[in-house]
Amino acid sequence: MTTSLLLSLLFSFVILASAANFNQDIEVTWGDGRGKILENGNLLTLTLDKFSGSGFQSKNQYLFGKIDMNIKLVPGNSAGTVTTYYLRSEGSTWDEIDFEFLGNLSGDPYIVHTNVYTQGKGDKEQQFYLWFDPTKDFHTYSLLWNPQRIIFSVDGTPIREFKNLESMGVAFPKSQPMRVYSSLWNADNWATRGGVVKTDWSKAPFTAAYRNYKADACVWSSGKSSCSSTSPSQNSWLSQELDITSQQRLKWVQKNYMIYNYCTDTKRFPQGLPKECSVH
Numbered sequence: 132m133t134t135s136l137l138l139s140l141l142f143s144f145v146i147l148a149s150a151a152n153f154n155q156d157i158e159v160t161w162g163d164g165r166g167k168i169l170e171n172g173n174l175l176t177l178t179l180d181k182f183s184g185s186g187f188q189s190k191n192q193y194l195f196g197k198i199d200m201n202i203k204l205v206p207g208n209s210a211g212t213v214t215t216y217y218l219r220s221e222g223s224t225w226d227e228i229d230f231e232f233l234g235n236l237s238g239d240p241y242i243v244h245t246n247v248y249t250q251g252k253g254d255k256e257q258q259f260y261l262w263f264d265p266t267k268d269f270h271t272y273s274l275l276w277n278p279q280r281i282i283f284s285v286d287g288t289p290i291r292e293f294k295n296l297e298s299m300g301v302a303f304p305k306s307q308p309m310r311v312y313s314s315l316w317n318a319d320n321w322a323t324r325g326g327v328v329k330t331d332w333s334k335a336p337f338t339a340a341y342r343n344y345k346a347d348a349c350v351w352s353s354g355k356s357s358c359s360s361t362s363p364s365q366n367s368w369l370s371q372e373l374d375i376t377s378q379q380r381l382k383w384v385q386k387n388y389m390i391y392n393y394c395t396d397t398k399r400f401p402q403g404l405p406k407e408c409s410v411h
């Protein structure tokens with residue numbers, strides 16, 4: 132065998148080994164056949180009809196990670212539907228980091244809803260429109276979660292940063308391992324224009340599609356992390372922060388596409404805004 136053939140074989144093995152495979156990493160957990168893993172594990176689809184939605188979860192639990200997923204949201208009239216994609220721990224004082232995509236009438240914009248829960252307490256919503264049609268193509272939605280910060284990104288552009296401000300007495304999720312979850316379900320009592328526009332069941336089944344799941348993450352298993360503290364350089368995301376360019380992108384999104392920010396909702400917090408709101 133020639134060296135170059137050997138090298139290319141080795142190389143393709145490395146790529147295969149790191150490429151996402153839904154069969155290996157994900158299990159469809161509900162929906163009675165409405166969630167499907169296709170194309171040898173390269174494509175996953177969730178559907179929703181009048182009778183049920185569907186959902187999946189990661190097989191692994193993670194304590195910190197950079198999780199990427201390509202998602203193509205429900206096209207056409209998706210009003211009333213909600214596609215969720217989030218990290219969540221177990222129990223009644225759970226931690227959670229949320230992306231939710233609220234559908235809309237054809238041509239009207241989806242809302243990207245985000246939230247962070249620590250020990251069962253959320254109330255930290257920010258909502259955005261997107262700068263593209265999320266139903267035409269797959270786009271990458273990422274959650275970076277490390278001990279210092281949580282960064283929500285879309286196609287590599289940060290849309291939200293939630294910093295660890297424990298020093299100010301703000302709770303931050305950092306001790307409960309989380310799984311990745313996703314679901315497609317009906318929420319026409321609140322999702323579209325606050326519940327005014329209902330799901331048009333004549334358009335069912337509704338389908339969201341997923342590709343390229345990638346978890347650069349510390350897998351948590353039997354009380355231990357797969358990340359070694361002795362060679363943190365292997366996981367640069369564990370100390371990643373926003374560089375100047377990313378900070379400018381974040382500002383651009385927040386200025387032009389943010390439609391709700393709990394930090395400016397003084398009506399909702401008559402006793403005063405949450406502490407972290409004074410930081411930005």
Ligand SMILES: *[C@@H]1O[C@H](CO)[C@@H](O)[C@H](O)[C@H]1NC(C)=O
Nearest residue numbers: 233234235239240242323324
């Ligand atoms: C749906 O479209 C309407 C009209 O453009 C807009 O007000 C609303 O924010 C959009 N998104 C959702 C999820 O309601």
